[in-house]
Amino acid sequence: MSEDASAMRQIPLPARLRSIDPAVAIAFGCIILLLLGGSLYSSNFLSPDYLMQQLKVASFLGVIATGMMAVILLGQIDLSVPWVVTTGAMMACAATAYGTTGAVLAIPFGILCGAAIGFINGIAVAYLRIPSMIITLATNAVAQGLMVVYTGGFSPQDSASAAMRFLATGYTIPGLPNGVLVWLLVGLFAVFLLTRTTFGRALYAIGNRERAAYMSGINTRRITLLAFIISGGLSALGGVLLAGYASKASQSMGDAYLLPSIAAVVLGGTHVLGGKGSYLGTVAGVILITLLQSILSVMQIEEAGRQLIYGAVIIGMLLLYGRQKVS
């Protein structure tokens, strides 16, 4: 009754504005604030070159965060990102060393390795009902162990194939880096999956209440498995792009991507417990985090300060709009 009354008293907004998630709006608002704040420090921040460069850096995180979003929408989490990224990069580089066939198959092989780890995660979470937080930590450790054994503890000597370098740094369309193009394609596909397919609707349904989804005839286990495979594959694709960007793979190259990928998804308004969120929000989160990192490093704040500010900003923003309802 009182709710109705308060709803009546609200000023009616146009339908288009009302449908925007406040979290997404806040995230985009923060992006603009960051850019304005940065432009006070240096006028370069608003130049198209700088913005395109930021988009290029953001594309790696964007691809990884897309996979993370699929898993978070389910109400699960994928903590195996760091070493899946590294595995994807290392395996793609390793395949490159095997002549022409290897170089051609490098990118698919890297992604396939990531998808395989995702498959293990998915089987464990969906069919063995092991909490995703725990099993993905374990597969992360196993992937790390495998890579340490493979490389002998040193940075591998293999370098990225020409195709990988082209994918990360080349230009197919003038002015638009290929990395951004890849992210755009992945993003469009994700939007299509999330909004236009039964798979996408099932992700939201399971995230809301898995029991109900199961009772309505959704094969919840297969959907969960698929989401984890997608997450693993996209993490590995992110690793392949990173290896192409740096023209080689290295140990711990993925460590810097776990917190940002989760933070990007959550800052974009996707509910941590699943069932709610839009891809636009994730895009906003990814750009927000990339800009924040970039501005902190342009201002020449040391690693220590960057970590501090970074953690504090994420908690601050979550406190703004990520809070759970009182039960």
Place this chain on the structure above:
Amino acid sequence: MSRQATGEWRYWYVQQKGTLFAALLFILMFIIYVSNHPAGFTPNVVQTAANKATLLAFVAMAQCFVVITSGIDLSIGMILVLCNCLASWLVVGTPLQTGLGVIAVLLTGLACGLLNGLVIIFGRLQPIVTTIATSAVFYGLALLLRPTPGGSVNEDLADTFTSKLFGLIPASLVVLALVVLVIWLPFSRSVLGRTAYAVGSAENAAYMSAMPVKRAKLAAYALAGLLSAIGGLYLTFFSYTGEAAFASGNAYTLYSIAAVVLGGVSLAGGKGSAVGAVFGALAFRTIGDLLFVFDLDPLWQPLFQGVVLMLAVSIGCIGLSRVRNRLEWFQ
């Protein structure tokens, strides 16, 4: 009467099954370890093994406090690293200075835990995301304190805490036992401790029974911070330096979860005990050390520990075969 007594025993057995399993596993692993060790069962071998395991035991106990309330603390490793860096500055000098330094380090750990708890409980955020974010903050602080590895520690104190008492019992084990006695036992028997268990198994029910839900959760997170700080102190006692190492912080977080799972603490909350977590940590450590006595390449150690962790967490799914109704999967 006797029937009632056996009933009590059964109840105790069911409650402590996880702990007993962890203890048995540890004893078995330790026997394999010692019988293959070139030096055999001597106080020195036990001392080395104990010193290595205590560190892990402290972080496992810390994780256990939080896991019982069905939360998780992914910042434990970074609190340990932060306290290690702080201790390498403060725990030096005269006995008085050293003592104050130790207290300061412990209070810092407690404060870190309190921060986690406050944000999670009063900010109503998810423990996973919150503690990943706070771990970035703690790591930043640690880097501020120690941009490059260095520092020192009061070596007399360090040697006392890592030596043998009466030339026989490792001091680290005594400290571990004392911590269990002074922190875990009073906590688990207090209203707060019982509430922590109740929150872990059914938070709404605990709330409806007028139990101090928020205080219990806060206490769990704060004590987890304190125990991680003790772990950080011990790390300083072994290494004599402070180092803001990102990888080792993450590794301790990971191992704390593995140890807790091995120790029979349910990740869903409400089940298990810190004693089990301690045994889980000892067992996990011994499994890692088995590689050395069998003379395997140290390169294989991360893989081996990863596989052990994976098997350990998969133990829980055996219960699935007993589920009669598929709907019970989705709880």
